[in-house]
Amino acid sequence: MRLTWNAVAVFVLFFASMSFAASPAAVEKSINLAKEWLYKQQQNGNWEESQAVEKKANAQSPKGGQFTGRTALAVLALLSSGESSQDPRIKSAVDFLLKTPTQGVYALGLRCQLWLQLPPTPATREAMLRDSKILFTSAKQTGNAKGMYDYAPGSSKAYSHSRSQYAVLGMWAAAQSGVEVPDSYWRMVEEAWRRNQETSGGWTYMSPKDNEHPATPGMTTVGVATLLITQEYLRAQDGVQCKGNQTNDAIEKGIKWLGENMDKFATDKSYSRDFPYPTLYAYERVGVASGLRYFGGVDWYDKGSTWAIKKQSEAGNWGSGQSSLFSSVAETSFAMLFLAKGRAPIVISKFRYDNGKKEANWNQRSRDAANAVRFIGRTIERELTFQVVDNKASLEDILEAPLMYIAGNEDVDWTDADKAKIKAYVEGGGIVVANADCGNASFTTAIKKLAKDMFPDSEFGELPQDDLIYTNYYPRKNWKTKPSVLALTNGARVQMVLFPQADPAKAWQLQDSKSRLELFELPADLLLYAVDRQNLRYRGERYYISDNPSIKPKTTITVARLKYAGFWDPEPGGWRRLSNLLKRTRSTAIETKPAELGKGQIGDAKIAHLTGTYEYSFTAAQTDEMKKFAEAGGTLVIDVAGGNAKFATSAESALATMFPDQKLETLPSDHKLYATPVGGTADEIVYRNYAIRNGVGRTTTPRLQGITINGRLAVIYSREDLSVGLVGQAVDGIIGYSTATATKLMTRILDSAIRLPPDNSK
Secondary structure (H helix, E strand, O other): OOOOOOOOOOOOOOOOOOOOOOOHHHHHHHHHHHHHHHHHOOEOOEOOOOOOOOOOOHHHOHHHOOOOHHHHHHHHHHHHOOOOOOOHHHHHHHHHHHHOOOOOHHHHHHHHHHHHHOOOOHHHHHHHHHHHHHHHHHOOOOHHHOOOEOOOOOOOOOOEHHHHHHHHHHHHHHHHHOOOOOHHHHHHHHHHHHHOOOOOOOOOOOOOOOOOOOOOHHHHHHHHHHHHHHHHHHOHHHHOOOOOOOOOHHHHHHHHHHHHHHHHOOOOHHHOOOOHHHHHHHHHHHHHHHOEOEEOOEEHHHHHHHHHHHHOOOOOOOOOOOOOOOOHHHHHHHHHHHHHHHOOOEEEEEEOOEEOOEEOOOOOOOOHHHHHHHHHHHHHOOOOEEEEEOOOOOHHHHOOOOEEEEEEOOOOOOOHHHHHHHHHHHHOOOEEEEEEHHHOHHHHHHHHHHHHHHOOOOOOEEOOOOOHHHHOOOOHHHOOOOOOOEEEEOOOOEEEEEEOOOOHHHHHHHOOOOOOHHHHHHHHHHHHHHOOOOOOOOOOOOOOOOOOOOOOOOEEEEEEEEEOOOOOOOOHHHHHHHHHHHHHHHOEEEEEEEEEOOOOOOOOOOEEEEOOOOOOOOOHHHHHHHHHHHHOOOEEEEEOHHHOHHHHHHHHHHHHHHOOOOOOEEOOOOOOOOOOOOOOOHHHOOEOHHHHHHHHOOOOOOOOEEEEEOOEEEEEEEOOEOHHHHHOOOOOOOOEEOHHHHHHHHHHHHHHHOOOOOOOOO
8 A cells, every 4th residue: 555645635624623733631631531421421330321131132123232332332442541451340341241242233343342452361352252253254245235234143135334344343353362364354345345435435324336325534434444454464465575565546545535525524414424423533543554644734633632622521521412323422432532542652653755756665565564563562551553754744743753664675866855854853863763675785775875974974883782772671682583783873872773684574564473573572672762661652742842933032042062073963953952942931042053173163152062972082172172161251061972981981081181180079959050040959850761770870969060160160061961861852771861851951051151031931
């Protein structure tokens, strides 16, 4: 499947008229309110409208009988919203479901999804087998309805796309749990949905041959979502041989239809059959399964969550409850599923790039990233997702994912726009993960050339066997095969990794974790390293601070960045982020000026910053210039990027040369630097986990050191990292301060040297 879809017309969701976006905090509040309301509706351990267990065969009940369906849906929504399966209220509902059979297709589809989400037990495995068997044998086998479903098993020829989608969701859950579902089933389902797609690209409530209903957003979203599922089982092999990007014309036509028609949802009376909250849930499934963050330029979760929160009642529920099929309990559960599952942390940005003037082979394995992310999510017991982006996406959106995945099998003529976006991503704290599809040597060369163009002072080298990435999570020593992994680093953190030959994307595409487990644990290692094992953020939670051109700073501070023949500027993104922050909070911009040491280029700057990550011997001219700068009234700030011990030794040696009669002294916690109007106190100091484990210990005391000249703090030295901290991403392996503390400390340092305007954000 080719996930470009650039030809899609402007896609305006039915809630696109909203002028503001729901914040992550607002989403959290909404979900919590909904959970409270939903628990209040529970009776006798369940959420059924009728508390009497249905005695008759479900097929003889109205709508085929969906008894237990609301309970399964409610529990699914609660678990997806973070509730524990051990909560007594959840356990009582699960006990009710285990003891109460059903044959309703809606109910069975929801139950199977729930069994997958619960911790596996003999009882849930048996329930999954029982329920999925009913779904499997209930599929229609003849006529226009072949591959579709009615409300319940039976000889009736009746069916609908609405009923059928839930059956397929149930079978998908069963397959993911280990139930063997034959390819013939997925083939029959796919043929049915492709057969029933309108020439326009949309889907109606039934086949166009069997009804006069128009195509709707609700049915088109489920059509696309269903074909994304069948593609996973029927076309996994298509990308194995690296013959170009996978395509799926039916899916692309469906996406195109959505882009051209969804803006009519709220006003077109012909869409009255659509239920908005199940449709929201379907949008989440399409967005998450495809990796598309945008439909025609619109962020579906941003707009959907804003609309949903505005529609939520003060009590916490959604919907009127007037529909017998979708009661307020069901509508609330669907809204919760959209909000909770849609906000899952985005951990991989799969990059769509061009090769000169044509599209590159960036998506030969359309399910590689999705399947890798699914495996990682299961191993760490956290729902995760991925997104597809290109150079037109904002850096803020791309950086929501700590990993950027780039795949290909050809030499690449990188465009300037692609190079600029990838470089900005790395400097913004992200890690690029590149895979040479089919072990293609030309692509490996292309990635190395890209890296050299972006970071000319760095070279790829084999990731050391004892590297933290290999030893702190899933140990490389336990892998039966040990793939080659090339890494590019700035001396503080890994910036890029390249798989030149192992081709783990092939295993991801085929979901072959049983025989190639190490190739799945490898991206898990990279992700856990990138987020320091704990800093996964919900969608919309961002550390990156972009420039706001509409803010005109009243003050500009010039900071001389001291340049030498070494890694003098390992993290340029840190100062950009701090400048953008101060523009927003203090109407103050920071202009960084490279100044080659020993050449008299510091000029009239009041602050000079020296950092590095490797050993370096400063010349007499360089140390003399720094000494004169400090003695003349400037503030010399030195930090050890990443906490690298070799540069620390070099910096301390240079300071000893500059000031032989003065020793660095640790600034006391009550030093005036910490008491400036910038805010906060020294007891708020937080160190990174790696620093705590490797020498700093569990302390909340700052460790800045300084040299005072004529009663003025002229030199400020931090052996603990500030530079990586300023960037904002909580990567592992850094001996230094947390990003919040690093930002706070550097702001205080600036304030002690040049009094900053007051904080206008408070």
